[in-house]
Amino acid sequence: MLYRQRLLDLPHGELQTPVLFPVRNLGKRSSDNTPEYISSIPDLPTAMINVRAIRERDPMWDRLTNGVSLREEMEVPDDTIVYADSGGYDFSEKDPDTTPQETLETQRLLEADIFGTVDIPLSRENRSAENQRRIDRSIDLALEASTHHDGDELLLASVHGYDPETIRNGIRYLERRGEFDGYALGSLVPVRTDYEKVTKLVLAARTATDKHLHVYGLGGLVYQPLLLYLGVDSFDSSAFIRSAGNRNYLLPGFGGEELWNIDDLEYLPCPCPVCGSRTLDDIREDRDALVVHNLWALTTELRRFRYVASAGRDIEDYLDLRFQGNEVTQRAYRIAKQQVRRLT
Ligand SMILES: [Zn+2]
Numbered sequence: 263m264l265y266r267q268r269l270l271d272l273p274h275g276e277l278q279t280p281v282l283f284p285v286r287n288l289g290k291r292s293s294d295n296t297p298e299y300i301s302s303i304p305d306l307p308t309a310m311i312n313v314r315a316i317r318e319r320d321p322m323w324d325r326l327t328n329g330v331s332l333r334e335e336m337e338v339p340d341d342t343i344v345y346a347d348s349g350g351y352d353f354s355e356k357d358p359d360t361t362p363q364e365t366l367e368t369q370r371l372l373e374a375d376i377f378g379t380v381d382i383p384l385s386r387e388n389r390s391a392e393n394q395r396r397i398d399r400s401i402d403l404a405l406e407a408s409t410h411h412d413g414d415e416l417l418l419a420s421v422h423g424y425d426p427e428t429i430r431n432g433i434r435y436l437e438r439r440g441e442f443d444g445y446a447l448g449s450l451v452p453v454r455t456d457y458e459k460v461t462k463l464v465l466a467a468r469t470a471t472d473k474h475l476h477v478y479g480l481g482g483l484v485y486q487p488l489l490l491y492l493g494v495d496s497f498d499s500s501a502f503i504r505s506a507g508n509r510n511y512l513l514p515g516f517g518g519e520e521l522w523n524i525d526d527l528e529y530l531p532c533p534c535p536v537c538g539s540r541t542l543d544d545i546r547e548d549r550d551a552l553v554v555h556n557l558w559a560l561t562t563e564l565r566r567f568r569y570v571a572s573a574g575r576d577i578e579d580y581l582d583l584r585f586q587g588n589e590v591t592q593r594a595y596r597i598a599k600q601q602v603r604r605l606t
Contacts, residue, residue, distance in 0.1 A: 264493030272375040283310035285500035297550040314349025346374035350381040362407040379404040381420035408440035416443040426466035433470040444474025457594030502556035512559035534558035
């Protein structure tokens, strides 16, 4: 069994893992306005931000460099745990326009608790030589960050690769040459429908290190239980915002449902503070309500998993049940289970 719980001691407080970091689109032009969730979901005092997007947004950057704190800007309490990634996804077409040192300075200015190193993600369409160059470059950038980092914040080295050996070697190399509090696996979004591949890559990382392991971009409803099962400590997701934009209602065990398809129902099947007392028509018209509900759905998934573990129930039995409704995810889980059993 690879599922594990730990307590992180971070500059802005303690954090129980495994945990989800909801992606905040702070700095991105279209959708800054993530509705307030930090005070309403008590076990989710977390946010993932993109350092590069914030630095690129002039008015906000001016405020932040003139004494307004990131948490004030986000209108969240001081004890909010912030994970600042480098924004590597925006470099996918070119080389980074920042240095590890500059990114560290920004992460520090924003008073983030967890720092992700500058990286260049892979693409399925790239030739393998180009992807290999990106893998090597991301490793060098991580080592450079390690040289310049000396604070209480966690420094997680970004690791990329499309085969288990590359991941394993990357982590071992970084472990020997640098000083990291953990590792963050990137570039999985483009291959996310290949569950077997993703499972193998995550397992390669999990078995290469006992330190904190984060997985970028795969914290949605389907992946969350899989990542928990594979022993991942944290993950992030923007699925709750994206789905709400498509009027997609997330429900653990069922996945997403387009609200336009449902007509003859007065109340939705979720007891969260959003849905519990409001009618379907009401929620259908309210994007913010849908965003918050979707986040509750992701939180519920995590709470259920914690409950099963803490009640001493068999996690594999629970996941057998949890995935039985959907052929694709059932297959994904079966693959993961075979690989985990081979390990233990
Ligand atoms: Zn709800």
